[in-house]
Amino acid sequence: MRHIYIALGSNIEPRKQYLLEAISLLDAHEAIMITQKSAIYQTAPVGYTEQADFLNMVVELNTSLSPLELLDVCQSIERKLGRKREIRFGPRTIDLDILLYHDENKKTDRLIIPHPRMHERAFVLIPLAEIAPDLFIPGWDKSVVAMVRDLSVKDKKDVTRWTVNDLEEE
Known part of the structure; x- marks a missing residue:
């Protein structure tokens, strides 16, 4: 088994439900086992900014799938949950x-x-x-924590731990 990290993001309601459904579909695959999940973070859009804020998170998983087989599973989940690729970064x-x-470097x-x-x-x-936090990123020879330290204050400020309130979906 190999340790894999996948980022998840959604900015079309119900955002939290899409994240949870994607995790459930990943975990239901016979060759995938989710081992850790981050908290959910609300983030400002990057690139194309005329859109709603995102909910983002990262999961760690083990799998026997090859990288391209895992990509196929991820894209299948995106299609199943209605992902449309109309605007880059949209x-x-x-x-x-x-x-x-x-x-791997691939x-x-x-x-x-x-x-x-x-x-x-x-x-x-x-x-x-x-x-x-201590994971080293191949090709950068830095830990994840060191990479976070290198981000600008503004970039870090745009990422906040998400909590449900009266205005958000549950």
Whole structure:
């Protein structure tokens, strides 16, 4: 079994439900076992900013699937939960990104591991640091905590631990 980290994000209601359904579908796969889950964080959109805030989190899992087989499972879950790819970095019911796959460095037309932009994304690094602070990122030779320290104050400020209140879905 290999340790894998996947980032999940949603900014179309019901955001929390999409995250929970994606986790349930991952965990229901016979070759996948979720071992850790971060808290849920609310984050400002990056790239295309004319959209609602996201809920983001990271899960750790073990799997016997190859990286491309796991990518196929993730994309199948996205389709099942209504993901449409209309605007790059645009609104989505669910997004599943493979961040790290064991200690592999891989670059294909379909998949790059480690995720090529994870080092600059607070909405990925902060939840990842919660569950794997001392993990070293292949190719950067830095721990996740060190990468979080390198983020700007503004980037970190835009990522807050999410709690349900009267205005949010439950």
